[in-house]
Each structure stands twice: as structure tokens, then as C-alpha cells.
Amino acid sequence: MKPLSNVRILMISMMLALSGISINLQAQDAEHRAHEEEAHGGHNAHDEHETQSASVDAETLKALGGEIRIAGPGTVRQTVSLPGEVRLNKETVAQVSPRYPAQVVDVSARIGDSVDAGDTLAVGESSQTLQRFPLKSLIRGTVIDRSATLGEQIQPTDAAFVVADLSTLWVDIALYPRQIGHVQKGQPVRITTAFGPDPVNARIDYLDPVVSEQVRTGLARIFLDNASGEWKPGMFIEAEVTLSESQGDVVVPLTAVIEYEVRQVVFVREEESWHPRPVTLGAKDRDQVIIQSGLEAGEQYVAKGGFTLKAELLKRGFESGHNH
Structure with missing residues (x-):
């Protein structure tokens, strides 16, 4: 192999030197851009987020099951669900009993009958005097129980009938x-x-x-x-x-709040497009939530169907090569 001439050695040295300078300058430029992006929130993520929008028209959105509303005030209720049972109002229940021992010689009322106060429900015959007397309803209501039967001996402690105002x-x-x-x-x-x-x-x-x-x-x-x-x-x-x-100045259904890019957003109409507006949430119940910031009263927003708009934005991001 022939030795390199001094001229060729000099040229190679100069090329390596220039290449090194070029690489160094590119690295410095990249570092400078990185510092600028960091100072502006990393690739201007906020500005990019704010400029994203979905262009689905209102009629299409509604046809897909979406719902559009105007932001306004409302009430959020903290509730608890508890078991219970319907019962008789004991203050409107009356028992009909004989004043003294007697035998039932006639029955005119049955369970389920509606009666007025003073109506005769049965006739008893005194076991001592053999005198007959009526057993009358004390209130207006429905006969819900009857123990008196024809020929039965009843005592003052027996409830021959129970009448309830239902x-x-x-x-x-x-x-x-x-x-x-x-x-x-x-x-x-x-x-x-x-x-x-x-x-x-x-x-x-x-x-x-x-x-x-x-x-x-x-x-x-x-x-x-x-x-x-x-x-x-x-x-x-x-x-x-x-x-x-x-109470909240702006209250929306929970279906309006969508998670997008690790944020809670509501799709808000701006001109002819729907923008994913980051919102701050307040008190909520099982149906609604108070919006503390990010959505103003009077603005038009997607109350239901925001996932359709989210899907469009994600599709557009993948097609453009941006994976958010």
C-alpha cells in the first residue's frame, strides 16, 4: 500500500474537522430547540390541545345518539338509597269489639268492604241478657280483618273487625x-x-x-x-x-365529561367545530356534576355523545402520525 501524501492527509483532516463542527452545531441547535420547547410546556402541548377540534355537524351527532345543550345553572344532590316498607297508618286503624260477651247472630261485612263510620258490621246477642246489639264501625275505611263468624262467642277483648282508613x-x-x-x-x-x-x-x-x-x-x-x-x-x-x-352556575350531566389526553374535557362549540375544553369539576351526584371552570353559562356543549368526537380526534392523530 502506498503511503498517503501530505496533501491528502491534510484534506482528510480538514473534512473530519468540518464534520465534527457540523455535528456539534446540529447538537447545539437541537439542544436549543429542546430548551425552547421545555420553556413553552413541551412542544407547545397546550396550544396544540387548544387548536384541536372535531367537525361533526350537529345533525350527524344527534343521529348517532348525541345530545347538545346550552350550559346553565343547576342543582347537584348528595343522596343515599335506603330500604323501606309501606305499612298501615296506625293512627287511622280501628278495632270493633263487643262491649260485653256475646254470640254473633248476624254478619253483614266482609274483608275488603268499604264502610262508613256508624255502619253495622255484625249483630251480637248478649250472653247474659239475650239482648241484641249492633257492632258498628268507628271510622270510615276498609275492612282489613274479620274474626267474627256466625254463631261464634266473642269477648270484649276480641277484635271482631279491623277497619283501616287507607x-x-x-x-x-x-x-x-x-x-x-x-x-x-x-x-x-x-x-x-x-x-x-x-x-x-x-x-x-x-x-x-x-x-x-x-x-x-x-x-x-x-x-x-x-x-x-x-x-x-x-x-x-x-x-x-x-x-x-x-347549587352551581354551570351544571352538566356526567355523560358530558370525557377523559381525553389524561384530562377531563367537555366538547364545546366554537364557531363550526367542537373543541375538547379542559374543565375543573366540583360536587357531583349520580347524574350531574358542577363545572367550576372551563365552560361558561350560555355556551353550547355536547351533553351526550362526546365519545364520537373523541374517536374522530384520535383517528386524525393516528393518521397524521401523532400518538397522543
């Missing part, structure tokens, strides 16, 4: 130990039953001051208007008790 009933709600201190008289309650009447909105009318020694539960009671006769004693119910209420 136009008002009691709804007794069981309070577990952790709820006893939170449920208060006057709190709103929504009563529902799996099979029966439509839900009813009421309020707590009574709190038992004594806790059951057997099961260690408290008792809350509602005086239920049953003029329609749809509610029946013995029905099991679920009582949704409102423990507290929070």
Missing part, C-alpha cells in the same frame, strides 16, 4: 348506623318500588328517637298520601334520601 299510609325507612346522624326531618325523599305505582316525591315526616335494640337500626317515616289507593301495605320500597344540595 287514604294515608306510613312508609318506614330503615336507617343504618352510619346514616342515623345524616338523615333529618324535612329532607326530600323519592320513593320507588319495583312493581307498582309511579315514583313519589315526599319528605321525611318523623324520626324515631330510639334505635332498635335488636338490629341496631334507626327509623325514618313518611306519611304517604294514598288517595289513589295504588300503594298497598306490605310493599317493599327504595327510598332515595337527599342529604344535601349544592
